[in-house]
Amino acid sequence: MNSNLPGVSSFTDRISGDGAEAWDIHLKASEALERGEDVILLSIGDPDFPTPDAIVNRAVEALRAGDTHYAATAGRTTLRQAIADDFQQRSELPTHYDNVVVFAGTQNALFATSMVLLEYGDEVIALDPMYVSYEASLQLGGAKLICVPQPAENAFRPDMNLITAAITPATKAIVITTPNNPTGVALTKSELQSIADLAIKHNLWVITDEIYTDIVFETEHFTIAALPGMAERTITINGLSKSHAMTGWRVGWTIAPKRLTPHFENLTLCMLYGIPGFVQEAATHALKEQRHASIEMRDIYKRRRDLVCSELANAEKLTVLKPQAAMYVMVDVRAYGLSSGDFCRELYAATGVSVLDAGAFGNSAKGWIRISYTLDEGTLRDGCRRIIHFLQQIHG
Numbered sequence: 182m183n184s185n186l187p188g189v190s191s192f193t194d195r196i197s198g199d200g201a202e203a204w205d206i207h208l209k210a211s212e213a214l215e216r217g218e219d220v221i222l223l224s225i226g227d228p229d230f231p232t233p234d235a236i237v238n239r240a241v242e243a244l245r246a247g248d249t250h251y252a253a254t255a256g257r258t259t260l261r262q263a264i265a266d267d268f269q270q271r272s273e274l275p276t277h278y279d280n281v282v283v284f285a286g287t288q289n290a291l292f293a294t295s296m297v298l299l300e301y302g303d304e305v306i307a308l309d310p311m312y313v314s315y316e317a318s319l320q321l322g323g324a325k326l327i328c329v330p331q332p333a334e335n336a337f338r339p340d341m342n343l344i345t346a347a348i349t350p351a352t353k354a355i356v357i358t359t360p361n362n363p364t365g366v367a368l369t370k371s372e373l374q375s376i377a378d379l380a381i382k383h384n385l386w387v388i389t390d391e392i393y394t395d396i397v398f399e400t401e402h403f404t405i406a407a408l409p410g411m412a413e414r415t416i417t418i419n420g421l422s423k424s425h426a427m428t429g430w431r432v433g434w435t436i437a438p439k440r441l442t443p444h445f446e447n448l449t450l451c452m453l454y455g456i457p458g459f460v461q462e463a464a465t466h467a468l469k470e471q472r473h474a475s476i477e478m479r480d481i482y483k484r485r486r487d488l489v490c491s492e493l494a495n496a497e498k499l500t501v502l503k504p505q506a507a508m509y510v511m512v513d514v515r516a517y518g519l520s521s522g523d524f525c526r527e528l529y530a531a532t533g534v535s536v537l538d539a540g541a542f543g544n545s546a547k548g549w550i551r552i553s554y555t556l557d558e559g560t561l562r563d564g565c566r567r568i569i570h571f572l573q574q575i576h577g
């Protein structure tokens with residue numbers, strides 16, 4: 182390396198979060214799968230369903246009609262209004278297209294929100310365990326991330342005393358994910374009310390990632406923006422990746438008070454210049470006409486969740502947390518005397534089943550693994566049985 186060459190910015194330090202190690206097994210397993218080896222990938226949150234045909238057809242039609250040029254940078258009004266209508270229908274909160282800005286996925290919307298709200302000197306509270314990209318995404322503008330545990334003993338539900346204790350004069354925002362990845366916890370209306378009370382009392386923003394809104398099983402999804410006094414201090418981020426099996430299309434958005442819209446628009450201008458027009462047309466169709474497809478997928482996820490939980494119940498020493506939502510089951514493997522990282526490595530080496538070390542999502546989840554149910558029931562059953570066989574081998 183030549184030290185006389187120009188250097189990079191300190192920004193690059195803030196975007197190089199930990200957690201990469203946890204993905205090693207997943208990457209290894211994906212490569213092995215490509216080589217045709219006998220592996221089962223239970224480590225990824227990418228729906229196995231194809232994007233519904235009608236959505237694909239809408240994109241193809243738009244492409245054929247020449248919709249291949251620059252499109253409105255903040256999103257076409259038709260798409261923004263479809264997002265606003267969908268949100269209003271679910272939340273009963275009056276929402277207009279100019280509350281909405283379209284981004285290239287929920288991740289991109291989180292990046293934008295972080296850039297628009299947070300900077301040096303700010304603290305941002307997020308609940309641990311949290312989605313792996315949060316650490317880098319929330320700190321990229323220079324803010325400091327304060328991780329507040331959602332203790333495993335409390336089934337990974339938020340502890341209001343811990344959140345309250347973490348608030349300082351520098352706190353600018355609280356970030357929540359409901360339903361949560363990796364825990365599958367969907368916050369109740371009263372939990373959200375307690376968070377809202379804190380946000381109002383201390384004059385904080387709330388950033389809420391609701392990407393699993395459509396994959397909620399027995400319980401109901403509540404959105405914090407709809408609580409009294411919260412619409413003016415909440416940024417709701419969401420997208421079509423999970424609800425419509427559209428991870429590769431890169432469609433996400435922010436729903437926020439109108440005063441933030443010009444800032445989000447400025448940011449789309451300098452970092453994105455809008456998502457493709459044919460993708461916007463397909464996304465509009467997904468929101469307006471394809472809700473049923475999302476409900477069908479949810480029902481399949483529910484059956485898969487039940488299957489994984491009942492198969493793993495055959496292992497005496499595993500504690501399986503039945504998720505209320507999303508596409509992951511959390512399993513406590515501490516009774517087997519291995520760290521969750523070693524457990525994942527040894528499981529993969531012995532059985533070809535890749536799962537994720539949930540410790541990558543935060544200290545509260547150390548000792549737990551995350552199993553995705555993004556495969557068909559036959560493969561999931563096979564995967565679970567391999568896990569049970571592995572446990573029998575390591576524990577006699």
Ligand SMILES: Cc1ncc(COP(=O)(O)O)c(C=O)c1O
Pocket residue numbers: 226285286287288289312358361362390392419420421422428432433
């Ligand atoms: C909680 C959470 N937020 C955001 C994302 C990223 O979503 P998108 O594909 O819309 O960028 C994921 C993906 O797994 C996630 O689990």
